[in-house]
Amino acid sequence: MPRPEVLDRIKEAEAEADEIVAEAEREREERIAEARARAEEIREEAREEADDLAETRLADAREEIDAEREEILARGEEQREELESRSEGRREDVVEFVVSRFEEAVHAQT
Secondary structure, three states: OOHHHHHHHHHHHHHHHHHHHHHHHHHHHHHHHHHHHHHHHHHHHHHHHHHHHHHHHHHHHHHHHHHHHHHHHHHHHHHHHHHHHHHHHHHHHHHHHHHHHHHHHHHHHO
8 A cells, every 4th residue: 555545544544533532522511511401400309399398397387386376275275264263263262351351450450
């Protein structure tokens, strides 16, 4: 094979190798871009799921707090009614006691 032909074939092989390398670089860049885009999608999905979970937990916590609040209010109302009932039954005794103490104090001064 004459030298010019060998030189031409070497040049063709080098050009072909450069093309293969360039194509591989393009594919690599495309894959990196796709991977970054997919990673961003995954991060966004994770953020949305975390937000949804946080909202759900917050709503559940509010429901629990409201239920506990209602229980506390109901117990407080029961206790108030019980105290009123007990105090109503003792009112006459207290009035008599206070009047007798007052009378004793008045008699003690005279």
